[in-house]
Amino acid sequence: MTRLDASDLATHLGREAEAVCRHYLGAGRRQGNYWLVGDARNTPGRSMFVRLKETAKGPAGKWTDAQSGEHGDLLDVIRESCGLTDFADVVKEARTFLSLPRPEPAPATKKRPGTPAPSGSAEAARRLVSMSQPISGTLVETYLRTRGITALHGTGNLRFHPRCYYRPDDHGPTETWPAMIAAVTDLRGTITGAHRTWLAPDGSDKAPIDTPRKAMGDLLGHAVRFGIAGEVMAAGEGIETILSARQAIPHMAMAAALSAAHLAAIQFPETLHRLYIVRDNDPAGDGARDSLVERANAAGIEAIVLSPVLEDFNEDLRRLGIDALRANLRVQLAPQDVARFWLQTA
Missing domain, CATH: 3.90.580 (DNA Primase; Chain A)
Structure with a gap:
């Protein structure tokens, strides 16, 4: 440069x-x-x-x-x-x-300062992301490392909130826990939602609560994105699943759709020619895989399924180790992508 x-x-x-x-x-x-x-x-x-x-x-x-x-x-x-x-x-x-998302400009209609955003709305999600901080040196890093995830480049869509509200149900008292906040964006990079993973106070695990993961905002078709998609990208359900795959293929753009249903409906960038589907080994993952393959083929996009040995790629990473994960993924990539992405990590 x-x-x-x-x-x-x-x-x-x-x-x-x-x-x-x-x-x-x-x-x-x-x-x-x-x-x-x-x-x-x-x-x-x-x-x-x-x-x-x-x-x-x-x-x-x-x-x-x-x-x-x-x-x-x-x-x-x-x-x-x-x-x-x-x-x-x-x-x-x-x-x-x-290339990261920016919160959309405030609407033309003025609101009184301090007016809360509607609960669970895209606006509430944008506010939550803006109130959070980068993950470097935080409990989010600690938590991800306990999951075997150490390659945290390009993870600007992940944030940390030290005291994120959690309500067990509509009538229960509000609690606060540290949380990993993930910005959900559309193809233009606009924040449409957020995903919260509440963490234990020392970051050693998820928080000991009934529902440690919740999403909010407009999620359908959108995703938590890592890297900038070009002709090739990978998409899967969970954040940790995708981050685990990035341990082996760190230079490929990837996106976490947050659920099997949302994975099946994920939007395709106009530049996309080949989509890797990072599947989970369960019936919901099979259904998302089939729907997404059909949609991709109809759009003229080659779809290749990446399958874990165990339940998902994070379990592969933690139980089998990074070398086994890499070996399993390498043989599933198209030959041209081995040269394009894999050799950069050698």
Whole structure:
């Protein structure tokens, strides 16, 4: 990447300065035209300030740490907050962020400040996602690692909420638990829903509640997306199933539809030529597989089914290990995709 390319990327990030700060510097807060935080590594505090709008003093996205004297742009924020050392990884993360969903603009009809969004609505989902923080260094990372999932690149649609509301039923008392929040998006990247996985306080497992997973918003046809789909992508039901498959094929775009019924109805990107269906070994998974194969073929898209050895790919990962998972998936890929995706991981 040339300096001009990097400069252009920093300029694009500057146009989204507040969104960048909320995503990577979630320990801070906005004050006037600046975002205040402890430092570029997202430490709580107020010594670092990021300019959110272009002024006579300089462009949006420039920042200064009054305590250390450090200064830079939003590419530096991404590098420091994510702990990246290779500039190519910084560029990749920045481009991934710029492809992430943004909450839709507020409707023209004004609401009184503090007016709650309708429970379970797409608007409520967008608010929940916006109130959450990146997963780096949080209980979400801890939880996923207990599930054998360590490849967390391109997971900007996963967020962490330290005190997410949980109500056992319509009449029970409201509880709060830490939660993994997953943004559900349409093909344009607009947030249409959210999926919550409530976690144990130490992140060692799901929370000990009756229903530790719930979705909200408009889900039909949409998904939790990892990577940018081109001619090839994979789609499956669960987030952990998809993240497990990404352990073996980390450079392929994938999407979690959250249920068998929603997988069968997932929307296809216009660029898609080949779809890998990451199935679960159960009757619902078989039904979703058959429906999706039929829909894909009718749209002129080649459909290839990826099957686990055990119940699902996360169980394969945890019980059989990463080498067995890779071996099983490799033989199921089209030969051209072995060269396209697999050899990048070798």
